[in-house]
Each structure stands twice: as C-alpha cells, then as structure tokens.
Amino acid sequence: MDNVLIRKFERLSPLDLEDKALLELATDRPYAVGPHQDIIREGEAPDDVHLIVSGMACRQKITARGGQQIIAYLLPGDFCDLNVFILDQMDHTITTLSECLVVDIPRDTILRLTERPAVARALWWATLVDEGTLREALVNIGQRRAEERMAHFLCEMMARLDAVGLVVDNSFDLPITQQDLANTLGLSTVHINRIVQRLRSRNLVAIRRRSVTILDPAALKAFCEFNPNYLHLGPHQAKAEPSRRSDPTRRR
Numbered sequence: 001m002d003n004v005l006i007r008k009f010e011r012l013s014p015l016d017l018e019d020k021a022l023l024e025l026a027t028d029r030p031y032a033v034g035p036h037q038d039i040i041r042e043g044e045a046p047d048d049v050h051l052i053v054s055g056m057a058c059r060q061k062i063t064a065r066g067g068q069q070i071i072a073y074l075l076p077g078d079f080c081d082l083n084v085f086i087l088d089q090m091d092h093t094i095t096t097l098s099e100c101l102v103v104d105i106p107r108d109t110i111l112r113l114t115e116r117p118a119v120a121r122a123l124w125w126a127t128l129v130d131e132g133t134l135r136e137a138l139v140n141i142g143q144r145r146a147e148e149r150m151a152h153f154l155c156e157m158m159a160r161l162d163a164v165g166l167v168v169d170n171s172f173d174l175p176i177t178q179q180d181l182a183n184t185l186g187l188s189t190v191h192i193n194r195i196v197q198r199l200r201s202r203n204l205v206a207i208r209r210r211s212v213t214i215l216d217p218a219a220l221k222a223f224c225e226f227n228p229n230y231l232h233l234g235p236h237q238a239k240a241e242p243s244r245r246s247d248p249t250r251r252r
Contacts, residue, residue: 003027004053004164008077009122011163011233019116026109027051030101035175039080039094039102046090048104050080055100056175059092060183070184072133073097073157077164082110082127098175125232132230141186144224149185150195151224154205158214159228171213 006023009015015023030053033039039050039057052074059072059080071092074080080094114120136156140149161172178192185192199205204220206213214220 004077005051008164009119012122012125013118015118019119022113022116023119026105026113027053027103030054030103033096033100033102035096035098035100037096039096039100040090042090042093044090045088046081046083048106049082049110050094051103051105052076052078052080053101053103055096055098057094057096057100058180060095061092068183069186070180071137072130073160073184075160075164076166079123079126082123082130097180129230129232132232136230146185146187146191147195147198148224149187150181150192150199151204151220152226153181153185154212154214155217155221155224155226156228156231157212158217159231159233163231163233169213170215170217171211173210174207174212175210 003020003024005027006015006020009023033055040046042062054076057074057080058070059074060068060070062068074094081090110123114123133156136152140152144152157174158167158170158172161167166172178189178196181187181192182189187195196205196207199220200207203215204223206215220226
C-alpha cells in the first residue's frame with residue numbers, strides 16, 4: 001500500500017530501504033476520527049506526534065467569546081505537532097474538517113527517526129514548511145484583497161494536494177464549508193459567497209459542493225501573484241506565474 005509520508009518525503013530527497021521500513025513501522029496503525037472532532041485541544045499536554053494519513057484537519061484558535069480563526073490546514077502526510085518535545089501544553093487546537101485517518105507516533109519513535117539523516121532532514125523541512133505557510137497566511141489576510149485571498153488559498157491547496165497525488169486534471173476535494181473559509185480568510189460568509197461567484201464569472205474556478213476545479217491555473221496564479229516558494233516543494237515545485245502588476249517603485 002502506498003505510504004503518503006514516504007511519498008511526501010521522497011519529493012525532497014531519496015530514502016533508503018531502512019528509512020522506508022522505519023517510516024512504514026511508525027505509521028502502520030492509523031485510526032479513524034470523524035469530521036469536526038478535536039484531535040488535541042489547546043491546553044492539553046501532547047504525548048504523541050499526530051500524523052494525518054487521509055482527510056483534512058486544521059490548526060485553529062478559539063477566543064473566549066467563541067470566535068474561531070483557522071491558522072493552517074493539515075493535509076495527508078502532515079504532522080500536527082512535531083513540537084511535542086518542547087511544549088508542555090498545546091497553544092492551539094487541532095480539529096478535523098473531514099473524516100480523517102490519524103496515526104499517533106510516540107516520542108521515542110520520532111527520536112529514532114531523527115537518527116536517520118535523510119528522515120531527520122525531511123522532518124526539519126516539514127517544520128520549515130509549516131512556518132512558511134503561516135507567514136504566507138499572515139500576508140494573505142493583511143495585504144491581499146478579498147478575491148486575491150481566496151484565489152491564493154485555492155492555489156495553495158492545489159499545490160499542496162498535488163504534492164501528495166490528490167489532484168487530478170486540476171481538480172481536488174476541498175471538504176470545508178463557507179464558514180470555514182470565512183474563519184480562514186477573515187471575511188464574512190456573505191462576502192465569501194460573493195467572491196466565489198466572482199471567480200466563477202471570470203472562468204477561473206468551478207466549485208461544486210466540496211469539489212474544486214481550477215479552470216485556468218496560470219490565470220489564477222497571476223491574479224493573486226501566487227509564488228509557491230514558501231512551500232519548499234523541492235525539485236518538483238511548480239514555477240510561479242509572472243506577476244501582471246507593475247513594480248510601484250519603478251519609475252515610469
């Protein structure tokens with residue numbers, strides 16, 4: 001059976017047979033978690049590292065008044081909490097968005113994996129990608145217009161899902177609601193609905209229920225100036241589309 005973590009890590013660098021055997025052993029007991037369930041909550045002490053094998057989850061912060069901010073999406077092959085060795089308690093909550101298969105990897109197993117140079121490098125890389133994704137999310141909310149935020153989010157989802165083989169003909173499943181999108185992009189659900197309609201009217205995307213098709217990937221990337229460099233996808237990284245905006249610092 002195909003191992004999503006091995007497939008993901010091998011995009012960065014080759015793994016030898018022993019590396020693969022250790023990763024297979026570490027991920028051989030997945031269990032199901034239903035949609036909209038907390039895998040681990042803010043304030044809880046993390047014991048194991050949680051790996052998403054299938055489905056989609058998110059990192060989120062919940063305010064005292066019940067407000068929610070989704071700060072990152074966790075896709076197949078993503079670790080939820082590689083920082084268990086440092087934190088005495090979680091500072092955010094991990095919640096499933098769809099039904100997921102999850103693996104709990106004990107700390108001593110993670111330590112054993114870090115003794116393998118290629119695997120250790122891949123684990124470090126995964127942490128750097130998490131940080132890069134968070135930085136880009138901040139830029140998305142703080143600097144991009146509403147339509148660009150949505151376009152950039154969809155481009156990122158396609159790039160990340162494609163990296164684990166879950167995009168076919170520019171189409172992919174996106175099992176989230178308009179409320180989830182609102183909690184991600186800092187917009188109201190009414191605004192989200194309008195933005196989706198605008199992107200459809202430009203023939204950039206087609207969204208049916210929870211399936212997304214990017215009709216014109218190059219145009220969508222150019223529209224939101226999507227550059228996948230922060231995802232550090234290795235030699236398979238897609239090239240960014242050239243910006244169609246002029247440099248405001250350049251004299252005319």
